[in-house]
Amino acid sequence: MLDEWAEWLLHRRHGGDPQLLRRQLDFLGPVRDQVLDNAAIAPGETLLDVGAGDGLIAFGALERVGPTGRVIFDDISQDLLDRARSLAATAGVLDRCEFIRASADDLSALEDTSVDAVTTRSVLIYVGPKAKAIAEFHRVLKPGGRLSVYEPINRFAHRRTWQQGFFGIDVRPVADVWAKVRALYDRLQPESDPMLDFDERDLFELAEAAGFAEVRLRYEAAVTPPPEKLVWERVIRSAGNPKIPTLEEAMAQTLTAEERERLVAHVRPLLESGAAVSRSAVAYLWARKARGG
Template identity: 60%
Template sequence: MSESAPTVYLHQEALMGHDMWSEWLLHHRFGGDAQHMQAVLEYLRPVRDRVLDNARLAEGDMVLDVGCGDGLIAFGALERIASGAVIFSDISEDLLNHAQSLARDMGLLDRCRFLLAPAEDLSALEEASVDVVTTRSVLIYVAAKRQAFGEFYRILKPGGRLSIFEPINRFGEEVFSQPHCFAGYDVTPVMDIAQKVKALYHQLQPRDSDPMLDFDERDLIAYAEEAGFKMIRLELQAEVASLGNAGMSLEDRNWETFLHTAGNPKIPTLEEAMRQVLTPEETARFVTHLRPLVETNQRIHRSATVFLWAIR
């Protein structure tokens, strides 16, 4: 493929107008905090390495990175193989343009393709046309997860490898959904106010139907089995901790970062949410209680993630 004419497949699911995916991934994920951004990247590097280790890359492989985002996995794959190619796939045209610009600057464009498509519809790719499929934190946004696994299986060559990483958000939901809990903090004295903010988030992402919460690790294994994968392995990592001044985690941040960070592309920042549903008096009362807890990290931390890898 020449640098002047990269392959881009257009899809009817392309986002129109404002692209919430690129806006979040490149900006709102970090709340304008360079230190927090560095902490996130330090956390993600070993995740990237594990996904690629499980993919067992080989020279000459055609790799498809589904939901490539800013290219963390895809560029990592290009670093590992001197020959072969990587298809950057995403539903965000802005993110694909961003990745294409980076690939051009790095002199890698001749080994890259760019596909605008959702995980559940990769019809632009032929059956048995790629050696490896990777994803990182993508299926949490996909309602049709069974269909996505079916597409992964269809486009992989016999013996092809699937390697994914996903958070299991259902793991912490039982605790975090309790009325006295907000983002892991005890807000009992301002529970009435916290409920108004939580109601907005739950309206945007209903607990009983949102793709971020409608699955766990057993479902992922079942989807892979149903798709037809021959060998499936899954590793679950879970963590529960009550943090304080001595506790450290990826979530550690100052108040301004906490206020201006959105947990995912589909929800507002805390500042935006409070502006929508609280009066100035309620906001002041809520912040007075919550801010010291955030600044001293007085929170319950519950998280679970999985690495799944499989062979077609």
Template identity: 30%
Template structure:
């Protein structure tokens, strides 16, 4: 397995996630709400990073496993969670190291957008889920990406799958990340082709605590803004 670009910024990225509006006060609370009661359920977090979502699931009584392509990020997760949690280096572009029908739920938070082709990955996630199990997905909202591009002077169309490359600097370290952006219909088509039924589509608001930590959010009359699009998918 090749070295992950996240290895270079693992410590800085973990620190950023712990305090940022989009992760700590938006994405994580929204995922926890959609997951609901997970006590006693076997849950796989793919692209678990430094483990904040695993920590939430553990606190709610889930039996958790985490995988990530970055050994550096998993070091951060072990520091957070200890050695009792099953953490493994694995690449979503390759077959997963689990038997069929292993998990009740899979969480894929902000990770599918690193893949140009979702089909092999979704097939693997379907395989390791028990029949009727849930895949809970969080992705960047395609409309937010489109409008951001236009506001910055870009002319990329909404439709189609597009490569986006960004240079990130965190903790004094720099790395280059590549994302594959796609419209909503491409996401839902991929889910259906992999054998998933869409149970929920969510465009959440930030958690209430966000308005105390980031008072500038009050300028949004509804308290909502486009950032993430979340799905609950059922394996059929």
């Protein structure tokens, strides 16, 4: 049985739907490339990828550090580290990889000033002590080393998405039923949760406070129609993150059969007819440690 992180990343985030997985990977490819571009990696360097997960960033970094460079895969999930190790062996690059199990806020397995670059994607959203994590990134970087971060700014979309509707769909006709579902998600991830307790300005200030000499941030927010037609079964069977149930599971936990029928009868036709709206915000942060340390 996989741990919750591996189970979500490999299965629950796309609900076993290969088309949704393809769409997610299509979205993440440019994210990977931007994170690596911002890290300004040179051949022969050592890169630490914190929260490596399925290796999206780390395997991409291997191409950039070249045959004389090294990539350290770090994750809290042993299952994901084992999978990454297996993939590296199959690809014939295991000799250029290292694997450590550590949380972002405790990288004590690594020595001070031991890596040239640190990357992380969608990791700080799960970390409570974010200041400590970014301080750890700074500690392990060599003088002049670079940090490159990508994080969703979930605070931007949360209130509208869960409290004022569903994918932009007006749920007032079934407000009593929707409130029960919403209450479950709010209880599991309140606004004080690491997923929601920061925005792009906090990230910038944390990097400054950690001692980085140069800090840059690019913020992107968008309200758009979904990139392709939404399919009800696909939507309700995919989980937004490892800590919450799918909508299908949430309805089963909170609603009677009659209530579920009411909610589905109202929301499904609107969602599948194109009435949905996607709200999202992300931040790319990149920073450099002072060359004097």
